[in-house]
């Protein structure tokens with residue numbers, strides 16, 4: 695388990711184009727699709743995919759920030775946006791970063 699994420703006091707404003715571009719440069723595998731941060735992960739099995747989702751769910755809950763996601767067998771598709779802000783914020787970038795850290799590398 696990751697250490698608890700303390701005090702999630704990030705600003706809830708949409709990132710600028712420049713901020714988004716910089717963030718994407720540091721987020722392997724992520725792109726912008728339909729105005730949301732988007733990535734598909736493929737794992738070795740359903741159990742590995744679901745284990746990843748379980749771990750990320752706990753991170754999301756501790757951040758008070760929740761993904762839109764879809765699982766079929768060993769694939770997990772994630773879309774991140776901040777509903778309260780109507781777009782992508784630093785919280786989405788942070789959750790994407792955590793997702794990359796939690797995904798076992800093949």
Ligand SMILES: C[C@H](O)[C@H](O)[C@H]1CNC2=NC(N)=NC(=O)C2=N1
Pocket residue numbers: 758759760761762775776777778779
């Ligand atoms: C009150 C609660 O913290 C808010 O409704 C949170 C919950 N999770 C959330 N998740 C996402 N992705 N966007 C939000 O705006 C959001 N808001």
